[in-house]
Amino acid sequence: MSTAPLAGLKILSLAEQFPGPYATMLLSDMGAEVIMIERPGVGDPARQFPPLFRALNRGKRSVALDLKSADGLAQFRTLAQTADVIVEGFRPGKLAALGAGFEDIRKINPSLVYVSISGYGQDGPYRDRAGHDLSYEGVGGLLADQADAGQAGPLPTVPLADIGAALFAAIAILSAVVSSQRTGQGRYVDVSMSDAVVSMLTAFLVPAANGTPLGEFIAEPAYGVFTCKDGKLMTLSIAHEDWFWTPFCNVIGKPELAGLKGRERVARKDALREEIAAVLVSKTRNDWGDQFDRAGVPWGPLHSLVETLDDPHVRARQLLRTMTQDGGKTETFLVQPLKFDNFDSEISGLPPEIGADNDSVFAGGSD
Known part of the structure; x- marks a missing residue:
């Protein structure tokens, strides 16, 4: 029997780019089975940047489905019947318009956890506004120093809105799964990237709200x-x-x-x-x-990034894993940072090609 804490948990991920893939990667490392639902022939847009895509999607499986087609939607609903979690990252209302929203899926799987990750959340005046990490950082207050100075400064190099939303999404999934297992009823969770930035600034925004800025x-x-x-x-x-x-x-x-x-x-x-x-x-x-x-x-x-990888403490903490591809080429990845007393995080596989697992998934296989 597996000692992985999330062994047996099945996650369908329609979330692309950064937040959803990072969140599900963390859960995959803890034993969850993650199946990416990708658009045929195109896949996750992050595939345009192979180093980014590979960093966030190793250990997962890929199924190519066109949810705009009747067959693709039917196949997705079949997978959803046996899933524990669905994670999606589309604009509010898009999947519901296709017949794949929470209310549609809960009818065939009442205990399902359904997590939506979006830029500004499912409601509010900005819900339909397009954006990327920088815009969410700006509205959330992360660039307040530049606002206070009245002039633009250097752009942030770390996408903290993406990362923050991913971490909150992982918390949301785990919390809702516990609730579902306890009650038998599924949960819908709305994760907003801009909300994540605001929350991460709690120690600064609360004093500001009370007239006692911290700094x-x-x-x-x-x-x-x-x-x-x-x-x-x-x-x-x-x-x-x-x-x-x-x-x-x-x-x-x-x-x-x-x-x-x-x-x-x-x-x-x-x-x-x-x-x-x-x-x-x-x-x-x-x-x-x-x-x-x-x-x-x-x-x-x-440190530079290269120096970080070679830091003796980072290596001692065993965050790096090297895998061998066909032909003998090696590739190094990072595992999730949680240390369990009876479980050592491992990577279950290399990043998949688009649709690589269609046959095995619909045949009921797990490899």
């Missing part, structure tokens, strides 16, 4: 990126803790600053940051790192 901890002089003697970058993350600031000052040879409290440090942040920068550039990153580790000062190397 002093990132104004700390020793909370930032600094250059070392060897040209390598390091992060210091002393936010508001005097118990970190004091040993830090002693390590860098500035004991006269050790008694400064948080508000004093923030008031003098620019001058103090210049002092810190002038000291840190006198030694290599490894030299400072050894001293900070011994003193219990929060710091870290600032």
Whole structure:
């Protein structure tokens, strides 16, 4: 019997691009069977960017169905009869118009969990507006610094609206499955990418809503990126803790600053940051790192992507998995980061070709 926590859970995914694939990938790594429903000949638009598609869709199966056709819709409904979860990422109302919405499917599978991921949610004035990650970040407040400054700044490189929505979708699926198993009744869950951004900013938006904006901890002089003697970058993350600031000052040879409290440090942040920068550039990153580790000062190397992959801690945490393709070529992937006491996350297969599993899925196979 499998020790995978989600073994036996069957998920049909019509969600494309990033949020849905990332959410279902995490669940696949925990044992769920994920079947992607893709458009014949086209598939997920992310297939135009093979590295992205392959990163998010290994370990899944692919069935090609045209839901606009009577046969395709009938085949989808057949699969839905035995599914535990459906995840979709279309604009609000699109699948319902095809006869594949929640109310349609619950008639043939009353215990089904149905999760919709969309840009702005299933209601509200923006529900039908087109968008991508950057727009959801903008409306959700993630780019508030640029709004406050009144001018555009660098574009974010990490799609946090996509990632946030994916994580909330995974939570939604697991919560609704528990409810369904308990009551026998299915659940519909509306996941909005812009809502996800707003929620992730809880610690900032709640103070703002109450007239007490938060922000002093990132104004700390020793909370930032600094250059070392060897040209390598390091992060210091002393936010508001005097118990970190004091040993830090002693390590860098500035004991006269050790008694400064948080508000004093923030008031003098620019001058103090210049002092810190002038000291840190006198030694290599490894030299400072050894001293900070011994003193219990929060710091870290600032890595490139390649450096992250080779970091000894990342490797020790066993987040990387290498698979061998036909012909002997190897390909490395990342597994979900949850560590179970009796289950080691593995990847069940390479990313599938469009429709690669039509025959086996409709024959009732699991491989």
